[in-house]
Amino acid sequence: MITLASDFDSPYPAAMRGVLCANTDARLVDVAHDFPRQDVRAAAFWLRELLPTFPPATHLVVVDPGVGTDRRALAVRAGDHALVGPDNGVLAPAARALASDDDPAYYEIPISDPASSTFHGRDVFAPAAAAVHDDGVDALDYAPVDDPVTLAFPDPTVVDDTADGEVLVVDGFGNAITNVPGDVLDEHWGDYATVNGERVPVRRTYAAVDPDEWLLTVGSHGNVELAVNRGRGDDAFGVSPGSHVRIALP
Amino acid sequence: MITLASDFDSPYPAAMRGVLCANTDARLVDVAHDFPRQDVRAAAFWLRELLPTFPPATHLVVVDPGVGTDRRALAVRAGDHALVGPDNGVLAPAARALASDDDPAYYEIPISDPASSTFHGRDVFAPAAAAVHDDGVDALDYAPVDDPVTLAFPDPTVVDDTADGEVLVVDGFGNAITNVPGDVLDEHWGDYATVNGERVPVRRTYAAVDPDEWLLTVGSHGNVELAVNRGRGDDAFGVSPGSHVRIALP
């Protein structure tokens, strides 16, 4: 199985599907092609959440603002999975999440000249993903990479009943997903918290508050989320990715 | 075969695909993931139109404004098909459309604690759909449900040459799909009707009128549609889902 993820929107993913179908019989499953444009951090966050739900697979990821520069192309072995994509950190959090004891192990995919300089998804990464899927990373003669670009999400500061964190991403519902771990709310279900100065109910489900009412909850990713029942938390709380969030619990 | 439908947009459907792939070898086919957010009635309408085009399959449907509340999770046997989703009426019209003589039959999917309270699509419905697909609803030890939440579309009133109905949904082209059955137009192709006071040609095809001209036609679903050739009927007629529509035929 090969999964596909990109920020290409449409119709460019079709060219990757075509090249994959021309090079392998692997089943193809789309992850998403509308990650925020050229936003390596947002894509890295979602891939870390989503790829571990899959059985062993090769994951083709192309969020690549540096396409055509000398940034490397990577293949990664991570547990029973493999990842293929640019060396800009987008693969790193998912690779760590999927890894077993002796990996993730990074390798450099050679880029032959004259590969297109603007569409490595089609011309470099898709053929490489087909080869990685069919043969395995270890069978290919790729050079090991010791220093892949890393990417880590910022750590929150939790002191007593106050957490200082930031918004990592906003999902399509408008839920503002923070880096604050959900367990800070463990003893506070049913309470009210103060979020950036506003009093907000702490509830397990969106529907536990009335429509258009704000709430603090734990999303499916396990992090604290600023949300509005049937509305947009990002607009209500006035936050976007990178915004500071201070949560004070009673 | 398992079909997937939701109002999740992207990237959350990928988590359902991952869980499905991890639990079954079934073929996956997407129906749509951009149903109007938390709009049970619109999703129910589309599913009733779309699912009968498929061969026997398990249909996973997650439009679920009550996620995490005590609303039940349902599995439904309907003819040679099965459906899996929340007990809020979203499955009902499609289940009736797919049913044979002795069903639809509704069953309750147990929700184990501590299932995530915000993402039952991934944690409850996807694993259940895999089980229903692989084993069949009847082989699973689910308790029968006698009183599923029902959902019916409003009936129009047709008296002589006047039909009073309402807009059920608006499609992506802007066509306003009403609950008025298409056969009211049977003797009137080529005529002009009066729609909410406006004189409108009754035509079989969008292209039978000039670009930007209004028309009354029968959509692929068999209902009367307010449309504009190469334009948006909802904007032109000033209607949205729930709007009253009076059609007077000559």
Added chain:
Amino acid sequence: MITLASDFDSPYPAAMRGVLCANTDARLVDVAHDFPRQDVRAAAFWLRELLPTFPPATHLVVVDPGVGTDRRALAVRAGDHALVGPDNGVLAPAARALASDDDPAYYEIPISDPASSTFHGRDVFAPAAAAVHDDGVDALDYAPVDDPVTLAFPDPTVVDDTADGEVLVVDGFGNAITNVPGDVLDEHWGDYATVNGERVPVRRTYAAVDPDEWLLTVGSHGNVELAVNRGRGDDAFGVSPGSHVRIALP
């Protein structure tokens, strides 16, 4: 393998998927369903770029502003590929790109009465694509068509160091793709060109200029593109499909 392409957006493609699954075991792969609405030329451009990346397949294409009129339905043999869609030119450029010596060969798909007059994608083209895939165009008793609607992209004028062309399509990134062949830039990488009076760097990659800076480059399709690194070329250059573009090279 059957590929699907349309301007239907969602959820109508699901009805084509359902009909295909009900009529054939072929693998289904989506090309795109968000081609610009009823824009035959844009779809024809993208299909010519995308379909040749696929291995031999049947390509179902429904961009069909004349649905329900007397425009013909076509099946096309083109090399090891087949195409199915309306006779409005949308298939022609891709068919020529896929063709071998003795084709493309065009055939008329009979439209039985009473096919729906508004959704030939579901009622005419999808069943035909299943039949073409399973049996091959030549085995079906379709009448040959000698005069399919043709579609050609305008030729640019290149005289000395000045090219006069036009914008064919704008992609989702905002890159304005012209009809000027990329090789006019061959001797000019690193230079500055004049584009509609503005001085613009000629670079191989978006990232070769600073964010928000304009550039002239060659896209993955091989044509000259007006672009902005991490921004929208169409907005910056003030162009849209059909706009005249004059490129003067030093």
